[in-house]
Amino acid sequence: MFFPLTVRDFLDRAVTVYPDRVAVVDEPDQPAPSWGEITYAELGRRARSQAAYLDDLGVPHGGRVAVVSQNSARLLTSFFGVSGWGRVLVPINFRLAPAEVKYIVEHSGAEVLIVDPEVRSLLDTVSAKHVLVIGESDEPMWETHGDPEPWEEPDENATATINYTSGTTARPKGVQLTHRNLWTNASIFGWQASVDDRDVYLHTLPMFHANGWGMPYAVTGMGARHVVIRKIDGAEILRRVERHGVTFMCAAPAVVAAVLDAAKTWDGNIPGRDRVRIIVAGAPPPTRTIERVRGELGWEFIQIYGLTETSPLLTMSRMREEWEGLEPLEQARLLGRAGAPAVGVRIMVDDTGEVLARSNHNLHAYWDNPEATDVAQAGGWFHTGDGGTLEDGHLTIADRKKDVIISGGENVTSIEVEDALMLHPAVREVAVIGVPDEKWGELVTALVVVDPDAGEVSADDLIAHTREHLAGYKCPKRVEFRDELARTATGKLQKFKLRAPYWEGKDRQVN
Template sequence: MHRPLLVTEFLDRAREYYADDEAVIATTGERYTYGELADRADRFSAALQDRGIEKGDRVAVLDPNTHYHLEAAYGSMQVGAIHTPLNYRLTPDDFAYILADAGVDVIYADYEYAEKIEPIREEVPTETFITNDPDAVSGEWEDFEEVLESVDPEYDRPEMAENDVITINYTSGTTGDPKGVCRTHRCETIHAYLVAVHQEIADDDVYLWTLPMFHVNGWGHIYAVTGLGAKHVCTRGIDAEWLFETIREEDVSYLCAAPTVLNMLIDYYEDNDVETSGEHDVRIATAGSAPPEATIRTVEDEFGWYLKHVYGATETGPLITTSDARRTFEDDSSARFAVKKRQGLGFLGTEVRVVDEDGEDVPRDDETVGEVVVSGNQVMEEYWNKPEATEEAFTDRVEGYYHMGDLATVDENGMISIQDRKKDIIISGGENISSIELEDALFDHEAVGDVAVIPAPSDEWGETPKAFVVPANGDPENPPVSAEELTAYTREKLASYKAVRKIEYVEALPTTATGKVQKYELREREWKDEDRMVGQG
């Protein structure tokens, strides 16, 4: 039989089977059962309908990882409205563009970020403004709690189809205006199923929200964790001491963290005598650039956690691969670290290929570089109101596959390993140099706390590698190692033509809300006086 795949079924299942079980630990200290969470979401649904919101209307959520985000998301989707989460690190101008582009009718904004909406509220089509603390915000805002109290939890759920768009997730806009990634009930549901399987989520899990909920709907965890009846532990930010304390006190079993968050936890661990877990075993997922082997070793051997490295993009759900291929390593063998640095194997029902410029699969020699393309039910439907960008994303090298823009190799087991972004590959004197390979080498030096490598202009070579280094002592004016010593270090570890030629010490690297280094900011600064980059990055 055919049963439509709808995201509303995740909360429906939780309320049916786990109504009396704890669902959410709020940042404000309250604890809600799944019955209470569902009631609050139902009331938000009723309130939206009272304000004229119908199926297909857009409701934006600007919020850190609080229970309000979960309630507003499910409350919107239950009436067929399109959930539009916003990156809280953006500027008022960014929000003005997105709210207008999506035609947002209602916005719920956390009090800490509502001030970013105030300057542009007259420029956008949004008519209803709701916050969780109107006294902390200038302007006219409705109070979230009063909105819920003003209605009964009854609402009319419209008929919905699995191919209806139910979320729009905006990309960062690093190469132009942000693009709205349209995701249907079907692709969100299937992606959540895949997350549940590959991340091994169960109803006794306690999930700590270090990953932003706005980021592709928290990698699908707003669905998977809820539908399986596991517990959400909400956060308002990242603080290493608080994270370790919460992991112990709430007996956290699962969390996600970008490599930069892993480094933050490691730094705190090395400076403090700290217990890293409660009674539960802890597993952690990381994505983005592969963490250095030393990071994985510390997390697994010293923290005692189990690390999974995953990979994807906003347009793909996001998750499409995992390094968790246990037949390829022993849990107590150091050989596992090399495997876990790889982006890995495709998720169930997901075809991940690495193709050359002619669209042909590269050999499984772990040397030949091609672009990653993907086909799967979790891949986006389209970009909102951008048909040309949609067509380009699916037709560049291979028709019908989403093109990731990442360059990779494939080993004999079919596991991919990202070598670089197409725009980050360094073409120096005709030779291709992987910025990731150089970063890995520099990370191994004890005096390097963090690093990003980009192509820099060179009169002699066209491009040359430049490293922006955060010294381990945190002082860019007095780093514990000289630039000349780091150059020599990379020359010892890599082929001489790959050695880093330029080094700049900095206090911190620019990052996204998920901890991913924004290399485009470094590239733009480095190339502002040039007509073009050799590699067109």
């Protein structure tokens, strides 16, 4: 028997098995009226109403519905109300400039545009056939419609979402993810992350980013509770962990740093100790950060590696029984690797050092971009653009290939230098880049944000510190102090912006 896998399977199970259980605790402090607490039966009803509303608008199966919103119960519902009845959800980063949003809406061909009231100004320049503002003109979509027209022939290979890459180096590309892609990612990720019906999930990750890594589906399918948080603040995360009994969350390294900072002044025991597991991705976190999460917070640290194009799960690094006798520093070092391939994922490192991947949740294609699709999937493997090594069944990411610094003829991995600098107690954040230099070709340069509570530290102090951990040629030749570092909405360092002033006027970005 063949039965097509679709994202509605996750909602249907929750409605069948857990109808009276609280499904979602919506963000209470938002410009639109909060939904408060709703059950899985109510979540299912509102998803059906949304699908029926789209029927009334004449949006066909395969039609695109774009949503620009911070985390909210309405956005969570749209993962099912749009895709679950055969249409395509286009979740858009709410921090993008109007011109960027306009490009995505037009490039995707979205017929419906739903926007958060905080970004209503987008509508001055961005439009679609049907435009709705959350909390205002969208209410009939959730409340007044009955059952939608059935999706007569569900297709697991149909596109369920189009997720646009961050566009940090070029025009964003629309990543077409199918129902099969999202189903296998959510199921395998949920299984390996131990998601069950006792869990309480805090949405510290933007839902627009790779569909919240698939957790809207995985958490729903297991009947666990979603707790929506709209704006990220370290102390507020701790408060919600305490208030709602949160058991796990997903986060970029910058969010982890915010929680660790808030924990310094937290009054009383850190909430969630020996209960919370935090799943981190976006960049390999420093070893010291992993140590602090496990020691200062008492939370389990899990790292994954993947990309929007891989739905995203490729590898997972989680504590193993074999490591229990090791020192905490060594455990943290091992957990700092990208991890072992997830079930059903094949990983290879090619002759150039690039990480290649095969899985059931690799993208179908880039939307309306066959040339980029062919390049990314050349040879039947997805080309990640990341450099790494595979040893003892575990992947370590060395760098984005374009971020490798060639200094004095030697390749320097910026992540390794950043990790060494983060071992210094005064360093709060760091980005290591190569800048042009007549003598060295590229000069290893560290841009550092210091912890204001750590006392005075000089550039010479930090350079001397790295010499205790790294070969001399890897140590930064220059250290510059910054108040902040440019990051994307998901916490990734925007190194192209950090490098730009140094390379201005250069024909090439290598020296």
